Amino acid sequence: MNIPDTVSNDLPPGDDAPASPEDDANGATDSKPHPLHRRLKSFVKRAGRTTDGQARAFAELGPLFLIPYTPEPLDLTAAFGGRAGPTVLEIGFGMGEATAHIATVLPETNFLCCEVHEPGVGALLKRIGEQQLSNIRICAHDAVDVLDHMLQPGTLAGVHVFFPDPWHKKRHNKRRLIQPEFVTKLAQHLRPGGYIHCATDWQPYAEQMLEVLAAEPLLRNTAEGYAPKPEYRPLTKFENRGIKLGHGVWDLVFEKRA
Numbered sequence: 001m002n003i004p005d006t007v008s009n010d011l012p013p014g015d016d017a018p019a020s021p022e023d024d025a026n027g028a029t030d031s032k033p034h035p036l037h038r039r040l041k042s043f044v045k046r047a048g049r050t051t052d053g054q055a056r057a058f059a060e061l062g063p064l065f066l067i068p069y070t071p072e073p074l075d076l077t078a079a080f081g082g083r084a085g086p087t088v089l090e091i092g093f094g095m096g097e098a099t100a101h102i103a104t105v106l107p108e109t110n111f112l113c114c115e116v117h118e119p120g121v122g123a124l125l126k127r128i129g130e131q132q133l134s135n136i137r138i139c140a141h142d143a144v145d146v147l148d149h150m151l152q153p154g155t156l157a158g159v160h161v162f163f164p165d166p167w168h169k170k171r172h173n174k175r176r177l178i179q180p181e182f183v184t185k186l187a188q189h190l191r192p193g194g195y196i197h198c199a200t201d202w203q204p205y206a207e208q209m210l211e212v213l214a215a216e217p218l219l220r221n222t223a224e225g226y227a228p229k230p231e232y233r234p235l236t237k238f239e240n241r242g243i244k245l246g247h248g249v250w251d252l253v254f255e256k257r258a
């Protein structure tokens with residue numbers, strides 16, 4: 001199926017958008033929440049126009065590939081049309097370029113992919129149609145809720161977190177996805193031998209990732225320090241642009257201990 005597009009909406013992935021209390025629908029503002037009750041809010045919804053092609057993909061493919069968020073355990077095999085297979089959770093796929101590539105090179109794996117940016121969801125649906133992908137399902141919802149309410153501990157074969165919002169400013173660092181409590185939660189949801197693969201082009205965040213992942217007792221590093229880029233992860237347009245500007249990229253791959 002080839003769904004034509006009319007307007008390119010291949011925006012660079014979201015960056016350090018200013019956070020304000022109004023952005024924060026659930027009230028996790030910068031104003032002193034109790035640390036034990038602070039809820040991770042790792043994104044600010046970006047504006048963005050859904051193209052005609054993306055809208056068509058929503059209408060035609062949404063019913064087949066979108067998993068609605070409900071705070072109840074998800075039957076993963078049923079969600080993938082009866083296809084039992086290892087399931088990888090991707091958090092924040094942006095426009096889905098890497099996601100679609102990886103789903104093609106790892107056809108036996110089921111990918112449950114979370115993204116809150118609507119044009120990105122449309123873009124991935126469009127790629128699913130164009131590339132005839134059957135091993136992706138999308139939950140257009142906060143991955144923190146999905147993990148908390150829809151996924152069972154010990155079930156995931158892997159977690160992909162590629163170029164998560166870096167939240168550069170010190171006072172926004174707490175919005176970073178890769179921080180101790182969330183990594184513990186991710187590790188608990190992995191099956192033994194399952195992996196977490198993170199990548200970033202922001203060195204201070206890479207350093208934080210390495211420190212936090214290495215400190216999680218359920219995990220072990222598959223490399224000494226940063227990992228070589230696994231073959232399945234493609235160099236995206238965004239990453240190539242960065243590399244041309246001389247920016248570094250750091251991959252981290254940690255495995256759940258048996």
Ligand SMILES: C[S@@+](CC[C@H](N)C(=O)[O-])C[C@H]1O[C@@H](n2cnc3c(N)ncnc32)[C@H](O)[C@@H]1O
Nearest residue numbers: 013014042043092093094115116142143162163
């Ligand atoms: C900087 S972009 C990177 C996108 C993509 N992984 C890439 O490499 O191009 C980070 C994305 O993560 C999404 N995101 C951040 N927190 C999220 C969450 N808790 N649940 C789902 N998506 C999230 C944002 O909407 C944004 O599109």
